Amino acid sequence: MISARTVTLAIAVLGLLVLQYTVRPILDWRAGIDFLVIALLVLAVRVRPGAAAAAGFAIGLIADALTPEAFGAGALAMTLVGFAASRLKAGFFAENIWLNAVFVFVGKVAFDVVYALAEQRLGGMELLGQLFVWTPLAALATAVVGLIVMAMVRPSFERRHR
Amino acid sequence: MDTAIAAGCVLIALALLVLPDGARAGIAGVIRGSIVSPLAAVQQRAGLARRAFMEHDSLVRVADSIVQRSQRLDEFAAENARLRSLLGLGRALRWGFVPAEALVGRGMGDEHTLVLSAGRSAGVERLSAVVAADGLVGVVQDVDERTSVAITWPHPEFRVSVTSADGAAFGIVAAYRGPADDEGYLLELRGVPFRAQIRSGTPIVSSGLGGIFPRGILVGTVLEQLGETSGWTRTYLVRPAVRPSDVTSVMILSPERNAEGVESVWAPAIEALNRRVIGAGDSLARRARDSTAAAMRKHLIDSLAAVVPPARVATPPEDPR
Numbered sequence: 001m002i003s004a005r006t007v008t009l010a011i012a013v014l015g016l017l018v019l020q021y022t023v024r025p026i027l028d029w030r031a032g033i034d035f036l037v038i039a040l041l042v043l044a045v046r047v048r049p050g051a052a053a054a055a056g057f058a059i060g061l062i063a064d065a066l067t068p069e070a071f072g073a074g075a076l077a078m079t080l081v082g083f084a085a086s087r088l089k090a091g092f093f094a095e096n097i098w099l100n101a102v103f104v105f106v107g108k109v110a111f112d113v114v115y116a117l118a119e120q121r122l123g124g125m126e127l128l129g130q131l132f133v134w135t136p137l138a139a140l141a142t143a144v145v146g147l148i149v150m151a152m153v154r155p156s157f158e159r160r161h162r
Numbered sequence: 163m164d165t166a167i168a169a170g171c172v173l174i175a176l177a178l179l180v181l182p183d184g185a186r187a188g189i190a191g192v193i194r195g196s197i198v199s200p201l202a203a204v205q206q207r208a209g210l211a212r213r214a215f216m217e218h219d220s221l222v223r224v225a226d227s228i229v230q231r232s233q234r235l236d237e238f239a240a241e242n243a244r245l246r247s248l249l250g251l252g253r254a255l256r257w258g259f260v261p262a263e264a265l266v267g268r269g270m271g272d273e274h275t276l277v278l279s280a281g282r283s284a285g286v287e288r289l290s291a292v293v294a295a296d297g298l299v300g301v302v303q304d305v306d307e308r309t310s311v312a313i314t315w316p317h318p319e320f321r322v323s324v325t326s327a328d329g330a331a332f333g334i335v336a337a338y339r340g341p342a343d344d345e346g347y348l349l350e351l352r353g354v355p356f357r358a359q360i361r362s363g364t365p366i367v368s369s370g371l372g373g374i375f376p377r378g379i380l381v382g383t384v385l386e387q388l389g390e391t392s393g394w395t396r397t398y399l400v401r402p403a404v405r406p407s408d409v410t411s412v413m414i415l416s417p418e419r420n421a422e423g424v425e426s427v428w429a430p431a432i433e434a435l436n437r438r439v440i441g442a443g444d445s446l447a448r449r450a451r452d453s454t455a456a457a458m459r460k461h462l463i464d465s466l467a468a469v470v471p472p473a474r475v476a477t478p479p480e481d482p483r
Contacts, residue, residue, distance in 0.1 A: 017201070018201075018204065021201045021202075021204045021205040021208065022204055022205075022207075022208045023208075024208075025205050025208035025209045025212060026208050026211060026212045026215075027212075028212055048164055049164035049165070049168060050163055050164030050165070050166070050167035050168060051164075051167075053164070053167055053168035053171050053172075054167055054171060056171070057171035057174070057175065060175070061193060062193070062197070062198050062201065064178075064190065064193075065190045065193035065194045065198045065202075066194065066198065066201070066202060066205065068186060068187055068190035068191075071178055071179070071181075071186040071187075071189070071190050072175050072176070072177075072178030072179035072180075072181070072186070073175075073179060075171070075174070075175040075178060076172060076175035076176060076179065079168060079171040079172050079175055080168075080172065083164075083168040086164075118175075118179060
């Protein structure tokens, strides 16, 4: 039987997936909010590392399907971020909500670094500009939104745990 | 176990990265066409929504300017028609005229004057006739070096000696001073001899008497008879050929051209007006003839009805077969 916790998690992940393909194209920021990374992190801290890696792979594959020139890079990055997030959740996903923001920030930076290196499209100054300017800005925006999402999702999970 | 799953996923992802472009595109296409299809559609819609939002202001500006341009098209078309007719007038006059732009006076007391963009330096003289393509506009009253001022026909002091187009009746035309609604819009033809009756629609042209206006400038068309003065003369209401408020470009005729006459210039327009009068007269005559015949028929039936009993008149005779 599917638990209410799983349903809540699924709704949150699906909602973030939809936001990625509705709000992000509308905003069209260079340092855009990455709702997929938030969805993966929300999921990763609640499942085993293997499942988080598989979920990351699936989410990455979905993202790659819409950017075929870097097909596989998103799947690789998401797999690694999901696995690592699930492994490190005890350290990061504590009671302190600000640590969650740092968690999302680091997750997004890690994703961008792996993605940029795996994709091999950018090089030289362009790669440096992406990793040292745009990636931190995008990670910041993602962390702010991630903070809001986690603040919304957390109470329902805490109620279940009690 | 978790590490094995993660390693498997990483290996597949790496494999996907090193696949040939064709194979990668094929797999991406399969995913796009299946589970990602709704998301792709949503993304496309979102992109369109963003573009619509971003372009809204510029589109509104474009639409506004198109509407503004289309509104001005009518204005340009009218201006074009005016200029064409003026060109036609210039061709018909051939010589002895000065073209000028006209600015209608808008202030109190100068609503019946035109400021013309040609003056003494262009050869304009006082009391020169001012005409437009449709007919008489007015007469030059003051001349400066580069501009001149003309009074138009609604001016209280404006007079022109006229004749009907067929030359049968003469009179003097001035602005009509009637009910306030019509004042400034119509002309009055006074002093027409009682024996000369003018039909509605008859064109009225300048007679050439008085030496200011040459013979043959179209002044207007007769609308109706207004009254009789002591049984000796008739007065007619005349619709002017030109509305001064619509005038933007005019021709100022030189005294030499006055002497030569301009009868041929408005002859086609006068001919067309005459044809309309004749056509209207014919149709009136036909209608009168028809009504006379109908009256006679009715009279005959009434007479028969008085002589013969009604039943026998009304019932046709029965067929013997």
